[in-house]
Amino acid sequence: MSSSFKFVALPAELFTHIHTLSDSELKAMGAYKVVADEAASFPCRVSLTDAEVGETLISLNYVHHVVETPYRSSGPIFVRPGAETARPEVGAVPVMFNHRLLSLRSYSSSGIMVDSTVIQGKEIRQAIENFFSNQSVDYIDVHNARPGCYNCRVVRA
Secondary structure, eight states: OOOOEEEEOOOGGGTGGGGGSOHHHHHHTTOEEEEOOSTTOOBBTTTOSBOOTTOEEEEEEEEEEOOSSTTOEEEEEEEOTTOOOOOOOTTOOOGGGTTSEEEEEEEOTTSOEEEEEEEEGGGHHHHHHHHHTSTTOOEEEEEETTTOOEEEEEEEO
16 A cells, blocks of 8 residues: 655744743743753654754644534644744654654544544554545544644645
8 A cells, every 4th residue: 555645744834923922921821831851752743853852842732623523622732943844755754753652533524533543653654544545534633642732634645
């Protein structure tokens, strides 16, 4: 089976303004600065890479599944200042997923969940291909399974 999927990162321009906000302004919107204190533990949803130890990120709530169904969803994300929007090639899996326990949720074009699974990151390619073998699946949202944080969307290429 060919890999006809593509990872879609959050657009950098959605978050440019938050890096100029003061701590009190961030707090007012329920966000805060965090310093990465462990390698491979602070994944940026714009660059689709893990922050380096010592790097400062913004942690904020983001509505990632904007649908008028019971599956509308938001959750915490990390964003690195100055991060450029990742644009992985078709079939390419960003390295940051390899070492994580992931929750994948597949949805129809109307935003209704079709299927879900929890996998080790090394299994993500096969899980995506399995989901997309079902023609009613339009897209897949990738979450970190333990904390439940949203990572990104996967679409058909």
